[in-house]
Amino acid sequence: MKIDAIDFFYLAMPEVLDIGDGSQDALLVRVNAGDHVGWGECEAAPLVSIASLVCPMSHSACKPVQASVLGQAIDSVDDIRRIGNLVRANSLDLLQADHTLSGIDIALWDLLGKRLGEPVWKLLGYRKSYPKTPYASVLFGDTPDATLLKAKTIRSQGFRAAKFGWGPFGLSTVAADEAQLRAAREGMGGEGILLVDAGTVWHTDVDAAKARLRALKEVQATWLEEPFVSGALGEYHALSEHSGAVGLAGGEGCHNFHMAQHMIDHAGLKYVQIDAGRIGGITISKDVADYAAAKGITYVNHTFTSNLALSASLQPYAGLESHVICEFPTELKPLAVAMTKTHIKPDANGEVRAPDAPGLGIEPDLNGIRPYLVDTEIRVGSKVLYRTPQLAR
Amino acid sequence: MKIDAIDFFYLAMPEVLDIGDGSQDALLVRVNAGDHVGWGECEAAPLVSIASLVCPMSHSACKPVQASVLGQAIDSVDDIRRIGNLVRANSLDLLQADHTLSGIDIALWDLLGKRLGEPVWKLLGYRKSYPKTPYASVLFGDTPDATLLKAKTIRSQGFRAAKFGWGPFGLSTVAADEAQLRAAREGMGGEGILLVDAGTVWHTDVDAAKARLRALKEVQATWLEEPFVSGALGEYHALSEHSGAVGLAGGEGCHNFHMAQHMIDHAGLKYVQIDAGRIGGITISKDVADYAAAKGITYVNHTFTSNLALSASLQPYAGLESHVICEFPTELKPLAVAMTKTHIKPDANGEVRAPDAPGLGIEPDLNGIRPYLVDTEIRVGSKVLYRTPQLAR
Helix, strand or coil: CEEEEEEEEEEECCCCCCCCCCCCEEEEEEEEECCEEEEEEECCCHHHHHHHHHCCCCECCECCHHHHCCCCECCCHHHHHHHHHHHHHHCCCCCCHHHHHHHHHHHHHHHHHHHHCCEHHHHCCCCCCCCEEEEEEEECCCCHHHHHHHHHHHHHCCCCEEEEECCCCCCCCHHHHHHHHHHHHHHHCCCCEEEEECCCCCCCCHHHHHCCHHHHHHCCCCEEECCCCCCCHHHHHHHHCCCCCCEEEECCCCCCHHHHHHHHHHCCCCEEEECCCCCCCHHHHHHHHHHHHHHCCEEEECCCCCHHHHHHHHHHHCCCCCCCEEEEECCCCHHHHHCECCCCCCCCCCCECCCCCCECCCCECHHHHHHHECCEEEEECCEEEEECCCCCC | CEEEEEEEEEEECCCCCCCCCCCCEEEEEEEEECCEEEEEEECCCHHHHHHHHHCCCCECCECCHHHHCCCCECCCHHHHHHHHHHHHHHCCCCCCHHHHHHHHHHHHHHHHHHHHCCEHHHHCCCCCCCCEEEEEEEECCCCHHHHHHHHHHHHHCCCCEEEEECCCCCCCCHHHHHHHHHHHHHHHCCCCEEEEECCCCCCCCHHHHHCCHHHHHHCCCCEEECCCCCCCHHHHHHHHCCCCCCEEEECCCCCCHHHHHHHHHHCCCCEEEECCCCCCCHHHHHHHHHHHHHHCCEEEECCCCCHHHHHHHHHHHCCCCCCCEEEEECCCCHHHHHCECCCCCCCCCCCECCCCCCECCCCECHHHHHHHECCEEEEECCEEEEECCCCCC
16 A cells, blocks of 8 residues: 555634644645545644645755655555654755654554554554543733633633643743742642643743742642753753752653653653654654653653644553643634544543544544635746645545 | 845756755845845755745744844844844744754844954954865765775865765665775875765664774774764764774754754764754854864864855854864855855865955855746745745845
């Protein structure tokens, strides 16, 4: 069975706002092989990933991503890894390629799972998909009162855990951040699991992050996420020596296995957060999950888009029973909800799992998608290299 | 003075071959501020970098690169760093952004240098542009005889040093590679400096690289470059423990300061190779040069395109007297030669320097460029986000 087609669909909300909400657009991926179809999603910058799929070759190690995928055999799990290795070698100098490959890799797992009648987590070698504790992932409110209200709402929805991030946090005074943190804790109640995401706001400024540790400890935050940019291993490590019970979390910016490995080895993390839509797909995410488990670091998904992406990001650690925290976006834009017919919801115990259905277990909703489709065309010389494909095949 | 315009020009040879020659296309960058103009170049994948310049915003940390550049004040060196930091923050989730920023940063240094009447290396704080020993950078021949001929030709052109890379090297047997290495040494003569570039061919396979060390030592190669992919710190380090007098070189794949820092700190390198057209421009390259010098690692430019890129990549270490090796591409495609009126050539001593003229000291050749201009258009919805700009302003 050979890969016959890769179709990228650029979806977006009618208006994209200047806020830290990654569900405002999406790049949906469809891969066809014979009679089989798989769906995936690339995180961030749809137009750029489209360009990297179809761009003209620059030289032997800078080829468009599709050059290493179209026409390849896809009969087994090994084929998925082989195709990924091809992309990484043939697109070595094409920086965007890892993000682009991610959605294709996810679609290949979905396709193969559906063909073999198995959920992806089983193909990955797990025997069971264990329950995860979802945390509601939201932005800080513009004021502590707004944050308090968000936290109370989250608790009333039955979530035991919540993560607050971005918004005004870290941008003004320590006192302002402390007020935000206390509001979040108050709203979550004493038993709630409180996670905090600084969104790389301090870049590499260890002192700025340290100044917030007192309040983070006081409100018993379980983790502080991304105080610094992904590569700032030394800064992470320096902060980890003072963060006590507040674990450091990071890694969503990693776009290959090695970057995640360096975070695990050198950054003093307690939690490594991997976005399957960026790091090279489910294949590389599973490699990181294995490595993290071996090193005693807890693996957590990073997901801020659709339930298709959520299923993809749950698969790599579905079978790791003790890695229970799961990012579960709860403020998705209508686009991200409309993308799929299937939705992953907390069960009666408030827990979520990677689906048991074949592949990713998520059916896209073509009619739901249609209103958000962004008509796009890329022409180089006299050739149209990309034009938004038809949703119906 | 504010940045009024950023123009990207996609240039390509009429036919781009499937070989490891990065001079087959180029992305030329022009930045205008008031009456001033600066020129730069981004390495690799022109279409993808164009898309990342102009793409619609995905969210607050995934904006098009131009959103952080257009309209910014550019009056001092500090402004260049400030603009780079803006791009890295506002385009955090846009993977391609570092490559795109690189050409803009280079153009900003050129613009500011010309405005202030100073060469870039002086603006970087150096008092002198020291001579460098250029190595002719070529691909291995298809056969040892072809490599022998290439080496003899290089010597006859007056080069004391040469680097052979890519082509068949590493792809078949150890014996085949040994024959190639001996041919290169024979052609270079006993006194010539011989450098070898494996082009990441062994990915992370330490044993495959180790198997070539005997011959590399026998032919007295000064360095073995990129046996593995950039992030494979552990594998580099493991190999360095066996490589003896053959120094390891790497780093061209780094697209931010931290990646280069990790290579310097953890990979057992003797030489760190930085492409100013990828790592974020001259600003970040200079940071790496400072860091390398402090750690006793030799800085080397990575350049495989035009003399504009060559000048940009010489500036960051122009004033480091003891860092003398310089990559000097000698098999440039006509496009890369035609791009500039100024050419950097070895002097009577066979040495090259970063130019003393203001800015990068390289004048582009608009008439030379014109035949290679690739007409390109990107449309999203009803908006044309990019159309090849006019060369004449």
